[in-house]
Amino acid sequence: AEKMHALPEDIRRRIENHPCYSEEAHHHFARMHVAVAPACNIQCHYCNRKYDCANESRPGVVSELLTPEQAVKKTLVVAAAIPQLSVLGIAGPGDPLANPERTFATFRLLAEKAPDIKLCVSTNGLALPQYVEELARHNIDHVTITINCIDPDVGAQIYPWIFWRNKRVRGRAAAEILIEQQQKGLEMLVAKGVLVKVNSVMIPGVNDEHLKEVSKVVKAKGAFLHNVMPLIAAAEHGTFYGLMGQRSPTPEELKALQDACEGEMNMMRHCRQCRADAVGLLGEDRGAEFTMDKVEAME
Template sequence: MADEYRTATVQGREVPYDPEQLRKISEHPCYSDKACHAFGRCHVPVAPKCNIQCNYCIRDFDCVNESRPGVTSRVLSPPEEALDLVRNVVREYPYVKVVGIAGPGEPLANPETFEALKLIHEEFPHLIMCISTNGLALPESIEELAKYDVGNVTVTLNAVDPAIGEKIYSWVEYDGKKYHGREAAELLLAQQMKGGIEMAVAKKMFVKINTVYIPPGINDEHIPEIAKKVGGEMGAFTFNVIPLIPQYKFAAITPPTPKEKREMQDRCEPYIKQMRHCARCRADAIGKLGQDVQSCVYQQMKDEKKE
């Protein structure tokens, strides 16, 4: 092995990465269970619109005590506000190494996402750039993401069978047209798989798969098949089983217990590395996992504007 390469342990085997690739694992709190104790992330909420409607997703309210995807106390606009936020965070919290855009809607459905990525990457090229997406617009966005050195991509993938996917999504909007039912699920899956995930892996981006665990009889018995497909066949790096938060059309579903979640992770472990320390972060989360400081950051920015 060449001297400039080091290794990371993936599924029990040593895999060679160059130092920059290794940094995108070892300093990213979502990609390394060790990094989450030492390093933090800054989620930049610049993306309000979404291009799909999941049956478990609602973004109409916010409480400071909520910790779940899709929640933010405010949307930063224009994108220059995102740059101001990152400047503030880097100055006050130097352990933050990752800047991510995770909503509150679908980042790739909002041009403000790319404007913010450009500004932040130009001023802070050393920060690890990260995106979280449903994957619908990922194929046509790959080149621009690569241009801004987005090296870590999370794709929410809840089914690799359209018959299951159509139970999870109300509609999908693509190229100005709304799709429903099986047609919507097939379109989304095609974009996610051979489109987005395959292209991201080919670009040597680290791909994390988020799968919402929805019992009973929605996608619960299907999840190991998803793990096998993305890990064993497609080269995704890590897999995150997220228990359903009951709301919207799935409000009456009883979510899986912590024991059931662990058992599901164990079933998926043979195919792909499991992320077992997920904090189900808000779209405006800042700090280490479980030690969020966004309220302090935003208050400080507000106070500085008054001065």
């Protein structure tokens, strides 16, 4: 079980109705993701752009892309149908902060029309420092950053390129910039009192050993939860590790790494790697009941 009891009381209180962060809450509270963010500003080797962001969601899934207005409409319909809805997240299908207009328009409209729903967002972190102010202003109290490494030599094996200041940057230099932005963004969010969860994708032979170090560092900087997820490598899901054909970790390998990190950090163990348009309690996905055509018909 997760060692949530190790969390300080004030953080526990802030996450008690968040299904992703509290083992108990995930039976009673529902979350939904709205897929409003199509673009991405980096390339992860394990990502196939035809599908949702593989940092936050299950590979091989294509979510229905919504405009901010459609996303809000859908949220209101879902909130009426599922009263346990407590959290709305933007997690893709690309990187939410690589689509700042669409992402913040959605948050702005939601804060107006559904002020009781908590907002969260996930990001690869590249654009994070420049949006920390705006995130705090929109009262986003949970941010997830995917941090797969803190060493640019490891990063160079995970990220072939990033798009940075209107240029494509490749290799080690790209990883160096990404890592710096992620760490800076993490520190800035913590300084603002925003809760930060860190996601890491475990890639055997690439960052598996290294993730213990990542766990130590992000904990020291104030992340409250670490979620180590397995690389899901399956060609038919569109996810394979670049040309290296990297395999997925076995469940035993994943558990061993999560256990090894546990001494350092609260580990999240019930993440379901949900779709960018997931709806409902964790472990159930009612997204198919709320496609946009159905939402329009329900209104």
